[in-house]
Amino acid sequence: MLKSTIVDTRVRLRPSKKVLEFLAKHKEHFDDAPANLAQILKKNGYKLLEKTTILKDSEISTKRPAIDTKLLAKLTSNVSDLTATEESEQEEEQEELEDEKPQPVDGSYLYLTDLHWLHDVMIKLRAKDITNVFLHELIESCELILPENEFKPRNPELEARCQRLREQQQNREYQKMTKNVDATLQHYPEDTIAYQLKSINKQIIAVAQFIFSVAAGFTFGFFGVNLMVGPLPFGFRILLGVIVALVIALAEMYFLAKKLHEYDEVFDAPKRKQAEESVKSSGVQKVKPHIE
Amino acid sequence: MTADNCKSDKNATGQLLDSLYLDMFHLIEEHTQCRLDIERTNASGAILLARTKFQQGGQSLSSAQIPTENSAEFNALCRVVDKTDDDKTDKVSIERHSVDKENGYVEPLHWFSVLPPMSLRTAVERFKKSIELVAESTNLQRELAKVLNGIDRLRRSLAL
Numbered sequence: 001m002l003k004s005t006i007v008d009t010r011v012r013l014r015p016s017k018k019v020l021e022f023l024a025k026h027k028e029h030f031d032d033a034p035a036n037l038a039q040i041l042k043k044n045g046y047k048l049l050e051k052t053t054i055l056k057d058s059e060i061s062t063k064r065p066a067i068d069t070k071l072l073a074k075l076t077s078n079v080s081d082l083t084a085t086e087e088s089e090q091e092e093e094q095e096e097l098e099d100e101k102p103q104p105v106d107g108s109y110l111y112l113t114d115l116h117w118l119h120d121v122m123i124k125l126r127a128k129d130i131t132n133v134f135l136h137e138l139i140e141s142c143e144l145i146l147p148e149n150e151f152k153p154r155n156p157e158l159e160a161r162c163q164r165l166r167e168q169q170q171n172r173e174y175q176k177m178t179k180n181v182d183a184t185l186q187h188y189p190e191d192t193i194a195y196q197l198k199s200i201n202k203q204i205i206a207v208a209q210f211i212f213s214v215a216a217g218f219t220f221g222f223f224g225v226n227l228m229v230g231p232l233p234f235g236f237r238i239l240l241g242v243i244v245a246l247v248i249a250l251a252e253m254y255f256l257a258k259k260l261h262e263y264d265e266v267f268d269a270p271k272r273k274q275a276e277e278s279v280k281s282s283g284v285q286k287v288k289p290h291i292e
Numbered sequence: 293m294t295a296d297n298c299k300s301d302k303n304a305t306g307q308l309l310d311s312l313y314l315d316m317f318h319l320i321e322e323h324t325q326c327r328l329d330i331e332r333t334n335a336s337g338a339i340l341l342a343r344t345k346f347q348q349g350g351q352s353l354s355s356a357q358i359p360t361e362n363s364a365e366f367n368a369l370c371r372v373v374d375k376t377d378d379d380k381t382d383k384v385s386i387e388r389h390s391v392d393k394e395n396g397y398v399e400p401l402h403w404f405s406v407l408p409p410m411s412l413r414t415a416v417e418r419f420k421k422s423i424e425l426v427a428e429s430t431n432l433q434r435e436l437a438k439v440l441n442g443i444d445r446l447r448r449s450l451a452l
Contacts, residue, residue, distance in 0.1 A: 006327075009328060014416050067311060067312060072308060072442050075301070116314065119314060122310075126303075134306035134310055136310055137306075154452055218319075267311050
């Protein structure tokens with residue numbers, strides 16, 4: 001099982017009956033409702049009034065509320081940072097959870113925009129003295145669902161491919177190991193014509209590229225500059241051509257050396273690996289007591 | 293008078309608690325988003341590193357290029373700095389020093405080659421970005437802890 005990335009970063013709240021009942025009770029006091037909330041109410045058998053307009057998510061302001069830190073400090077000045085009481089509180093909460101009413105329909109969640117709307121509505125309701133319930137009292141009964149990683153099994157195709165590649169690798173290693181035992185495998189694959197042609201081809205192409213670019217450089221110096229600037233003496237043209245060709249040859253030489261070195265490494269790599277391994281194993285053998 | 297006072301106090305507490313809860317949700321979302329961004333930038337950086345290695349060939353890197361215990365000392369280019377804001381929240385920020393060879397600030401990218409390939413350079417950019425995101429995530433986490441603490445204290449003061 002692999003952890004996949006979180007797709008939905010939104011915080012979700014599963015609304016409790018209390019919230020829905022509260023909303024249904026006060027539905028005549030608000031003129032609009034977010035689409036999501038309206039849907040949840042509908043799903044759970046509550047009806048909104050017909051005059052209620054449905055808001056889109058973009059129409060609700062979701063600014064982070066400003067926290068009055070001074071007021072917070074003032075109000076909590078008489079509360080010490082007790083940790084012992086927390087446990088008992090948690091126990092109480094658990095008890096509350098147990099005797100909760102049955103959950104509403106699955107898959108209906110309140111999002112941040114809905115909460116913002118609810119917050120605004122409750123401020124209005126409190127101002128009109130219709131209710132004195134606070135948002136935190138309502139959402140205490142709700143279940144908070146945090147964004148989580150989904151677990152999904154590894155793609156079987158990928159698994160099969162990995163397995164195949166691993167087998168190929170092991171096969172190759174085994175053949176290398178048994179090369180000097182089996183006579184038919186003795187010259188495989190280095191001595192097959194295809195293998196040799198392939199490696200020669202690669203190197204020939206690299207060298208041909210080098211020759212071509214040098215020739216092109218010389219041509220440019222010999223003809224191109226003459227055409228651009230005007231008639232030049234023959235000796236000077238040759239000199240120019242040689243200089244340009246030299247510069248290109250130097251640059252190209254660097255790349256050619258790098259490339260050829262890489263080819264060598266590719267061909268040597270398995271052998272070198274074996275050599276390293278043998279060095280290691282011999283190092284281990286030194287520890288063993290000598291037979292003699 | 294005292295009853296009225298008590299009521300307004302309770303009102304204020306309630307409103308504060310409401311906004312604290314909303315703030316908490318906001319912070320949780322932002323924090324998640326931030327962690328997601330870290331994951332993404334890190335993954336793309338790692339992929340670019342792998343591509344660099346693939347393009348350069350397996351044996352192009354040797355341990356001699358990387359500084360060991362005996363090599364000359366150098367200073368860190370990037371530091372984590374603790375800053376205290378005006379509203380008393382500890383904030384972490386990343387401070388970067390420009391490369392200055394004489395004073396010991398070396399560019400680590402040049403250990404590997406004078407002309408590093410494009411993918412390696414982009415990978416470096418990604419990892420730098422990811423460090424900044426980590427700092428941001430730390431700040432968000434601290435803020436969240438503060439808000440949670442506030443909620444906890446406020447609720448206890450309500451219960452009193």
